[in-house]
Amino acid sequence: MLQQTQVETVKGYFERWMAKFPTVKDLAQADIEEVNKTWAGLGYYQRARRLSECAKIIVSDHKSQIPSELEELLKLPGIGPYTAGAIGSIAFNRPYELVDGNVTRVLSRILAISGDVRSPNTVKKLWGAAKELLAKERAGDFNQAYMDLGSMICTPNSPKCTSCPFGGESHEPICKAYLESKVTLEAIDIENISSLFIKKEESEECNICTSKEFEVSSSCTFLVTRYPYKSPAKAPRVQESVVLVIKTKLPGSDIFSYLLLQRPKQGLLAGLWMFPTHDFPEQIVPKGKDKSKPSQASENEPKDHPKGIQHIFESLAALSFSLDSKLLDQVKSCGSVLHIFSHIRQTYHVYTLTLPSISSYALDDGILRWCSDLSSQPIPTAYQKVFKVATSKK
Numbered sequence: 001m002l003q004q005t006q007v008e009t010v011k012g013y014f015e016r017w018m019a020k021f022p023t024v025k026d027l028a029q030a031d032i033e034e035v036n037k038t039w040a041g042l043g044y045y046q047r048a049r050r051l052s053e054c055a056k057i058i059v060s061d062h063k064s065q066i067p068s069e070l071e072e073l074l075k076l077p078g079i080g081p082y083t084a085g086a087i088g089s090i091a092f093n094r095p096y097e098l099v100d101g102n103v104t105r106v107l108s109r110i111l112a113i114s115g116d117v118r119s120p121n122t123v124k125k126l127w128g129a130a131k132e133l134l135a136k137e138r139a140g141d142f143n144q145a146y147m148d149l150g151s152m153i154c155t156p157n158s159p160k161c162t163s164c165p166f167g168g169e170s171h172e173p174i175c176k177a178y179l180e181s182k183v184t185l186e187a188i189d190i191e192n193i194s195s196l197f198i199k200k201e202e203s204e205e206c207n208i209c210t211s212k213e214f215e216v217s218s219s220c221t222f223l224v225t226r227y228p229y230k231s232p233a234k235a236p237r238v239q240e241s242v243v244l245v246i247k248t249k250l251p252g253s254d255i256f257s258y259l260l261l262q263r264p265k266q267g268l269l270a271g272l273w274m275f276p277t278h279d280f281p282e283q284i285v286p287k288g289k290d291k292s293k294p295s296q297a298s299e300n301e302p303k304d305h306p307k308g309i310q311h312i313f314e315s316l317a318a319l320s321f322s323l324d325s326k327l328l329d330q331v332k333s334c335g336s337v338l339h340i341f342s343h344i345r346q347t348y349h350v351y352t353l354t355l356p357s358i359s360s361y362a363l364d365d366g367i368l369r370w371c372s373d374l375s376s377q378p379i380p381t382a383y384q385k386v387f388k389v390a391t392s393k394k
């Protein structure tokens with residue numbers, strides 16, 4: 001739950017999750033829809049699905065006991081080397097190493113590993129180093145200590161080298177990055193080192209320097225933070241979609257119900273419920289484009305949106321939910337919403353259609369449903385944002 005998510009955000013989800021699935025057996029017996037509903041809003045839904053699959057295997061193949069052996073842990077869905085190492089060492093005190101973001105930073109600095117941490121060779125080297133340095137008799141404590149050191153002392157931008165057990169003033173330091181920085185600083189005239197750097201506000205726009213300001217002092221900080229080196233991430237994919245929020249008052253009801261469609265069982269947001277959507281072909285983010293705003297297209301109402309809406313009508317007809325083509329004229333635009341998935345910059349162009357309350361609008365297909373209380377459904381955050389736009393009064 002904590003991957004890419006802050007503790008404060010996770011707390012409520014964790015409590016609800018544990019109240020609903022207090023044991024592995026409870027989770028194994030739960031229907032995936034129930035699991036998704038409890039997870040809804042936390043993102044990365046694949047993790048919820050894998051937890052559910054994992055629980056089923058633990059119950060069927062391991063007598064409801066989480067295995068402690070690395071080989072067995074690695075066979076479980078969603079458990080990679082880091083999680084297997086963490087469960088084995090912390091829960092069972094097995095002699096397994098682990099490497100996460102914090103350990104990567106600490107090891108890269110202690111050993112002055114300058115390779116790109118995105119490269120498989122560097123990753124292999126870091127895992128090898130973690131194995132070699134592991135205190136096998138207290139592997140759980142040792143791994144946690146590494147991770148804590150990385151989160152509290154050897155932080156990304158302000159490492160506290162003088163308070164660190166690997167650096168420090170009162171004993172012989174062993175951290176190579178720290179030693180390198182001391183040698184470099186001694187070689188340069190400390191008093192005049194500031195003159196080597198121009199403060200950002202005094203400099204002209206530069207394409208070479210990072211936007212990070214140097215903190216020039218006699219500290220080693222700006223030298224040790226060269227480690228670890230991480231090459232720039234690939235540009236995210238850009239996905240543009242039109243979404244049609246269809247609503248009506250079903251017979252005997254005074255409140256609106258909304259048409260929901262279940263997403264495919266595989267891929268992004270698998271198995272969750274959404275409003276009918278048409279995705280346009282993907283693009284790559286143009287260089288220098290502001291990634292924080294919906295795409296330019298959203299502000300200009302591109303001419304192919306009606307084609308997308310038409311496509312949604314056809315897709316619904318294929319699911320035995322036919323809408324009169326005259327209703328196309330009643331489709332209204334409500335604006336756009338941007339949602340950032342880890343590797344996709346998604347813009348939804350939101351449209352609404354209100355159907356007259358004259359028929360039952362029966363649904364034959366199991367992947368379509370009417371819903372008046374959206375909070376009771378496993379609807380991903382992206383579509384909750386869409387709903388807000390569709391129902392906001394302008």
Ligand code: SF4
Nearest residue numbers: 154159161164167175
């Ligand atoms: S001495 Fe500095 S760079 Fe080295 S591990 Fe400690 S905090 Fe990190």
